[in-house]
Amino acid sequence: MRALVEGAELDEVARWVLLEQLEEIHTLFVRVVEVERRLKELVEPLAPNLLGIRGVGVVWAAVLLSxxxxxxxxxxxxKMARWAGSAPIPVFSSGRDRHRLHRGGNRQVNRALHSIGVVQVRLGEPAREFVRSREEAKGTKGAYRALKRHLADVVYRAMVADQVVRGRAEVSLQPAT
Known part of the structure; x- marks a missing residue:
C-alpha cells in the first residue's frame, strides 16, 4: 500500500513541475512577442528597404542595423562584405582559381546573411536557381558562400537607400534659419 501512495505523490510532484515549466515557457513566449512588437515599431521607420528583402525579418534587420x-x-x-566575413578569400597556392571560407569578420552579420540566404533558397525561386547554377562548379557550400556574398551587396544597397531616406527626413525636420 505504501508504494501506491509514494507513486501518487511522485505523480503529483511531476505534474507540479511540468505545470511550472509550462507557465515559465508561456511567460517567455509572451515576452518574446512583446519584444518583437517593440522592435518592429523601432525598426520599420528606419529600414523599410531592408525589411523589403525576402528573409529579412524584424530581428535580423535590428541585428544588421545595430x-x-x-x-x-x-x-x-x-568592403562591407569583407568586414562581415562573407567575402571569399582567394587561395593562390593552388594552380587553379579557388577561394576559401573567410573565418573572420563580424559573425553576427555573417549569421544574419546566412539565415537570410537559407530562407530565400527555401522560399524563393531566384535564390534557389542562383545556388543550383553555382553548385556544379563550386559545390554546395561554395554556392551558399556565393549567395551570401550576393546578399551582402543586396543588404548594402538597401541600407544605403534607407540611410538616404533618413537623411532627407532629418534635413526636412530641421527648422530653416
Whole structure:
C-alpha cells in the first residue's frame, strides 16, 4: 500500500513541475512577442528597404542595423562584405582559381546573411536557381558562400537607400534659419 501512495505523490510532484515549466515557457513566449512588437515599431521607420528583402525579418534587420551602424563608413559593398566575413578569400597556392571560407569578420552579420540566404533558397525561386547554377562548379557550400556574398551587396544597397531616406527626413525636420 505504501508504494501506491509514494507513486501518487511522485505523480503529483511531476505534474507540479511540468505545470511550472509550462507557465515559465508561456511567460517567455509572451515576452518574446512583446519584444518583437517593440522592435518592429523601432525598426520599420528606419529600414523599410531592408525589411523589403525576402528573409529579412524584424530581428535580423535590428541585428544588421545595430552591428553595421552607419553604412556610409563602407565605401563599397565589397568592403562591407569583407568586414562581415562573407567575402571569399582567394587561395593562390593552388594552380587553379579557388577561394576559401573567410573565418573572420563580424559573425553576427555573417549569421544574419546566412539565415537570410537559407530562407530565400527555401522560399524563393531566384535564390534557389542562383545556388543550383553555382553548385556544379563550386559545390554546395561554395554556392551558399556565393549567395551570401550576393546578399551582402543586396543588404548594402538597401541600407544605403534607407540611410538616404533618413537623411532627407532629418534635413526636412530641421527648422530653416
Amino acid at each position: 552591428q553595421v551602424g552607419d553604412v556610409s563608413r563602407f565605401a563599397t559593398s565589397a
